[in-house]
Amino acid sequence: MIRLAVLLSVLWLAAPALAADPSEMLKDPALEKRAHTLGKELRCLVCQSESIEDSNADLAKDLRIIVREQIGKGASDEQVKKFVVDRYGDYVLLNPPFKGATLVLWLGPFGLLAVSLVAAWAFFRRRAKGQAPAGSAPLSDAEKRRLEALLKDGK
């Protein structure tokens, strides 16, 4: 169920063919491997969060072919990425680039870790300053009555 929404959105657009069609693949296995690794980092733009290598959508197929054409022409990984980003924007990169708009995204986790470590440290500091452990609160009247009732039941 949880995946349904995603899958629906993917499948509505999906062509029935399996994605990595052998006819698209580069002859040279080393180049094909490079293309595959690179393709894993490129988003199928009409899909939920699948890479172009894992998608059945037509657009993903087109992008796979573009990537392979560029690699076939001898472009480096960076050049291929730039080629695709120039046409589709940063949105196509599954690994978001580090820049102004993603500052919070990339630094956030470290910030969170720092905050929680500082909180833990403060916790120990406060404790170390000798807050004696408070004794347990005395029982309220209602609790005393219940305790008596329970003890009676137990016998």
Added chain:
Amino acid sequence: MIAEIGHFALILALAVALIQAVIPLVGASRGNATWMGLAGPASVAQMLLVGIAFAALTHAYMTSDFSVLNVAQNSHTDKPMLYKVTGVWGNHEGSLLLWITILALFGLAVTLFGANLPPGLKARALAVQAMITVGFLLFILLTSNPFERLDPPPMNGSGLNPLLQDPGLAFHPPFLYLGYVGFSMAFSFAIAALIEGKVDAAWARWVRPWTLAAWIFLTLGIALGSWWAYYELGWGGWWYWDPVENASFMPWLAGTALLHSAVVVEKRDSLKSWTILLAIVAFGLSLLGTFLVRSGVITSVHAFATDPARGVFILGLLIFAVGGSFTLYAVRAPSLKTGGLFAPVSREGALLLNNVLMATGAGTVLLGTLYPLFADALDLGKVSVGPPFFNSVFLPLMVPMVLAMAAGPLLSWKRGDLAGVLSRLSVAAVAALAVALATWLWQGGSAGPWWAAGGMALAVWLLGGTIVEWAERIRLFRAPLAESLERMGKLPRSSWGMTITHSGLALLIIGMTASSAWKLESVQTQKLGETITVAGYAFTLTQVEDINGANYLATQGTFKVTKDGQDFAILQPEKRVYRQPPRPTTEAAIVSTILGDVYAVIGDAVPEGGWVTRLYFNPLVPWMWAGCLVMVLGGLMSLSDRRHRIGAPTRARAAVQAAKA
């Protein structure tokens, strides 16, 4: 008629929930036992009414009553009976009805099994539970009524998404919801404790079994979903860091942290307000998960804007529940008494470290999942946050956690001796280093990924540490074997639970590392009689035929697989096209061995002759599923611990008295 009964039962349930949300709460603050006692019968009535509604909808599905809009939109007469029944929750309205049925079930369980709860706490917890019920019932009745009629009824229904017509996904939602809703119990107890202003070891002891049960269900639910993705999507992948997956993973992380911090509250009367906060966060993330999936906001902010009624309602519910409880927390938490002191290096300290890393992990997944939405809403441009981000940020956080996981259980409470523990772990360290070296050599050094050896070493370190801890508890090889066996028999089940679950995680890490690092695949056009060899398995395509299923047509390929000239297996993957709705699915054929899965997928026919086939060897994937099951088993073991069992405290007390006498 039956549908109207169901609808009416929901309205009555709302009335009962309103009463249950108010009267016991007032009763608890006034010390009125009759008013407090009302929560019990109310929760029974609640279960009956919601149960009637659920049964009514199930009846409509089983009899294919297409005059009910929901059935007409999501079912079909040709569907096998199993999927007619599971189709009840295969849609928005029905899945919400399932949500609240499970909520009622948990409420009933508190009433039935909570005989030894203090009446005030029980009344308040059930009242909070009823408030959640009110919210969800209003949501269903106002925006998502499953009993809406359709006139005139169509001849047949539109059918269920074929992807849901699968045992893995049919039972994925109930388990997931049992987990989500289970955390509502911890939440209700936390809120009740905040109202009472008292959190003690007894409170933690009551909350733990509920949290543990929720955790077990959620673990099982996530594993089922992942397993389904593995065999159904046909790519051999099992985790995509998809927003919907993340939605269920975040409560799992928070819930795991909660389980561990509740241990500290129970044993050492410390970390109380933190535990309360985690209980609120775990349920808040469960609600958020429901919101993310149900509102459509994940697909795009714009989908949310075009049909905002449901999304806005859940968002309101979320803000009310989380905002309200945080406010209450801010007011009441400072008054919670702090208990036992402990040094940073101690069992408590290790559990706190687990909490810090788990919470940061959950926060990271939350940030990554919601960032594209924020960026879009704030006009920062469209950003994708995909697997590379999560792998590079989340996984490094988990490395220190697993490292500490081996040592933590060996540290003593209050003040631990880290150097001593590390020297006791030297066996595990040596084993881990040896495995790392062996892995590196086996994969041919840098021919494989650099992190594979690290992942394997980490798993062995964890497994080794867990075994060392267990061996020390039973004084294995230090005492005569008979004594060790006797000690083993006396180990508390919660301790077994920890040992088993941590070992399960080690298995899981081994499986995840191996299948990510050394997956082998071959994609090609294959003609009849042609043989392709992957990882030493020779796949010969011997036959392709069309077969007629209950409600689909399929192309079924038959592969004869041999290994070293010996017959190994016959694999029959299918490519199905369902009749209603007409959509394709792939059914991978998988044969598992201890070393990995042999996995075949068949695709389209190629005009020049032959079929597109994808053949995989997925190393150690069965270890992953085994790891998940072992973790669940460990959870069950811990849940069956006698101090969690119903009435156990009474018996224990009686025993103590008997011993004293």
